[in-house]
Amino acid sequence: MTTRLNPSLIVLTVLVYIFLMGPLIIVLGASVSDTSYLTFPPQGFTLHWFERIFEMGAFRRTIITSLQIAFLATGLALLIGIPAAYALNRYRIQLPSWLSTLFVLPILVPEVVLGFSLLRSVAVEYQTPIFATLLVGHTLIVLPYCVRVISASLASFDFSIEEAAISLGSRPLKTFFTIVLPNVRSGVIAAFILAFITSINDVSVSLFLTGPGVSTLPIQILAHVEQFFDPVIASVSVLLMLLTVAVMAVVERTLGLTFLAK
């Protein structure tokens, strides 16, 4: 039996793809244009603008900072988020219901407000180092994703499995690592990807918390376009995309993206 495809559905699908891919193709094209200004379609071909990124110290430094912040913030958020999600699900009956809402609150607060209040209440008040403040800010914005995604995974986990392991002589902490964690692996991976990408692309919170000497890549891009209109911006954007793709690829390689679909 063959399935007849609806022609209008095909047209719609193609349009959606163009809508999704269009900006990427424009940026990709502009990044290799052999002109001193941004243009599409590209005129000529050069990788000069990619070389320029690394010649410019500001970009080099901010890429490293962005990566450091993204990995550390994601790591911290998972360290807090996994036990939190576990406790929220394991003791759902005993815990008040507003507690799980508490972990979603940072999503509800506009990021600009979050960034500003962190600046006022932490950075200015306590004169904390810029890097540390950035890390706190990023951990805060990615934590809700970690808790939600891992919670969703744990919601379908049958905790009598954990009790079975304990009754067979496995210590509770060991049981968590050998029995619970392997069964919510997909949730942890999804949380990692979501958190990492959120952090590396963040503008609103970083805008307030970056300062002299320490900045993240998106903020540096903003600063750059305020002064220049050269294709470096496009090539940096391509680089940022590649970074995101690379993270997905690593996950795909090691664990398979099908985990995310579960």
Added chain:
Amino acid sequence: MTHPLTVEHLTAHYGTTKVLDDLSLNVGAGELVSLLGASGCGKTTTLRLVAGFLEPTAGAIRLGDTDLTKLPAYKRGIGLVFQNYALFPHLSVLDNVAFGLKQRGIAAADRTKRAGAMLERVGLSQLGDRLPGALSGGQKQRVALARALVVEPPLLMFDEPLSNLDAKLRVDMRVEIRKLQQANNTTALYVTHDQEEAFSISDRVAIMHQGRIMQLDTPEVLYQRPANAFVARFVGFENLIPMKVTAREGENVKAQAPGGVELSLPVSRFENIPDDFVLATRADGLSVTADPNAQGIPTTLGLRTYLGRAYQYQCDSAAGPLLANGPLSSPLEPGSTAKLVPVLDQCSILKPE
């Protein structure tokens, strides 16, 4: 090694709600005792307390000479079989069974051998490499059983293990559980809400209600001689008739039923009859007769249903609504009057509620 389980004066609360009220229970070495009752009666709470997943507010739990009350769950060494199997989804069937052995520090080669042998005993030796997700419900419960038994636990506990299986498989599995439990001579505590299941495989059954044991006895005694009105109703005594002793004459006690009829109860059959008591019977224990001179409780017959072996009548009697059976040979019409004669062999005497 097999040990008796002793539970003494166990009390437990969920928040401020008392869910277990001064419960004492003894399961002899190698004995299978069921906790039977409706949901919320405290049977699962009792099991979870013994397993160590809940903490009692008062009382003690002992297994042989070991005091379990303060011991963490992972040190109790109790084999558990859950309603939803609770197999480890990410481990193969063989690794599931070998899990407990691994925790006990047994070498890989030895535990593979022992787990394999146990799988063979439950008839699943071919499925060792599968993941639990690829098994049927019955197979899963066999794996769970093997996993609990392979460590040779001093106590085996079952929490509604057959509730997720279909009727036919339930009967097969309960026989299998009983066989394995007896073959290993393991002390066992079995929680269920299914009366037939509990009665069929238990040495003794504790009928529970509101956090207390109403009666703990062999299935035979529970079925024939319930100790109180709750248990009587639970095991299907539909008729509870209030009676009053009018005279005690040597071998017989005369007692008056509602409607004025006087019954003579032989002391040889009924001991210690209080002045006020309840005569409890199933529908079979009340015989319907149209004979106006019979010594029975006067009644008007209501709806008649056909049971195959008898007719059953819903009666509006002098003692209130009763359920009685009459012979197939002489069906009586709804609306007519009749007498209900207690069949004393099938009656039980209870204290009034």
